[in-house]
Amino acid sequence: MSNLDVLLVAPQFALQLLIDGMLFGAIFALAAYGMALVWGVMNIINITQGEFVMLGGFVTVVLAKAGLPALLSIPVSAAFLFAVGWAIYRLAIYRIVDRDLFISLLATFGISIFLQQLMNQTFGADPESIETGLGTLVLLGGDITVAWIKLVSFAVTLATAVGLYLFLRHSRTGQAIRATAQNARAARIMGIDTDRVYAFSYALNAAICGVAGSLVAMTWVIQAFNGLAYTVRSFMIVIIAGLGNLPGVIAAALGLGTAETFVDFLIGSEYRLAFVFSLLVVILVVRGQLLARRRQVLK
């Protein structure tokens, strides 16, 4: 805990960690919002979430190596992942929409292993990242430095979130998605093609993850085996915020990013993933106890 002294002596360093953590955590919010969308509409907990993020990152890495400016790769990545999501729905997910949750959990877990290993075979197991060359913002006379790309990524995250919110709120497709989430049978009677809605929701979720992955590749690193950590982060955020609560998702994501950054600094980065996965267990146990106290049925 020797790094704790650093924070006591130089409090501006804590501010630095806070900024880094929040800017990083914002990216989690995207993946978490996508997970909440699929969960709410299709009643599927999509373990493949993190692999979609990594795949989006690899799209950006490949395009950047081919000479495309990094920021332009974001829409490409979203479009590519939309197609991937649609294909996966048509191949496997459509068969498990109405089945019990464990089947969908295990099936999406299988898909996640498949994608993870496919990326490992195709791109190798080395961590990849790309340099955007946007430079660094220096504040408080050099005490605090923020890479411009992190601010850009934060802006992209917010823009995507607002765009999604407006889309689900006001577009015809968005209304169909929300109607299906409320009552799929009634939606079908009203003439909504729920199968198409499911396919679109799943693909839209993949596209959101693709955007998140591109941002991760620009601000941090991506690696074929890192996916599951993003799935677990998304899951925690959704558990804390609840389904369909966009401000809650963003707040929880910023909090998680900050907590991780502080743990990374104080205890050591080798314990970072141990922290993420242990936190998941703690959150679920605490949640179970709170719900038991309120005598609700855990379903």
Added chain:
Amino acid sequence: MNAAAGRIALPIVVAAAGLVLPFLAPNYLVQFSTLWMMVVLALTWDLLGGQMGYNSFGNILFFGIGVYGTAVVQRDLGLTYFGGLGVGLAVSIVLAVAVAVVLGAGLLRLRGHYFAIATLGLGIAAGEIAGAWDYVGAGSGMLTPPFPGTVDGRNILLYYLFFGLAVLCFLSLRWLLAGRFGLAANAIRDDEDKAEAMGLRTARYKIVAWSVAALFLAVAGGLFGNQIGFVDPRDTAFAGATLGVWMVLMAILGGKGTIWGPVLGAAVFHFVQELTWIYLLGWQRVALGLFIVVVVVFFPEGILGWARLRWPAAFGHRVEEGEGT
């Protein structure tokens, strides 16, 4: 085939085959040891997953505790090889059961998918902690002590230990599930609220079941560490990506909620794996992912479940295998 005769003959045939295998195929001893270990993994997973409806992704935790517990005792207590192995296994059992009771008290309250995801986190967290903790060698792992004798001698000893463990595990679970415990487990799976309303102490049954699984998994882990000779935090001990997933897959492949299903699933999976793996040249795990999806999406009832639908007469009076839900 007469079902009653088959029920008596099948265990005898399997046991006899297990006893003579080392003499018939001495070159494949390690593969067959691993087969018996797979049987233990699948059976213990099914005790909660199939019989109780608590699908755990993190049972590998107890396996890893066994691997590390045994290896640490062997390293630090300065006993002879066999003394160290015996004490190590005993310590691992105590440790794993204690962890199962403590964690189970919190985790087994969670229902359905929350339990599944919490255990998934548990297994990975354990691997990450072991991979960062210097006392157990952190990321560079640990070596188990060398066997005092020939390699063949070690392999035969471990073979019979694994075989004995698998037989013991099978018989214990069959005994447990044949009685009141089995009825309680299936009642919890079918409708836990109702079971609780009927006065069943569900929490106690769930914790006992997890502890039994932990006990056998700890022994399997301790033996496995000695067979491999090297303990890697994420590839040997808390091998969630391989053994941890396989145990679920094997139980489902054979037919979950039955006692022979996991055995059959383990055998089929292990043979297919041994025969095809080397030809896949690094694409094994890609194939594994596809295999999981195919089994879960298109064949969720498993081999025995399918056979029961196909030839119900042969299964007619096997009520102890449960009719699913």
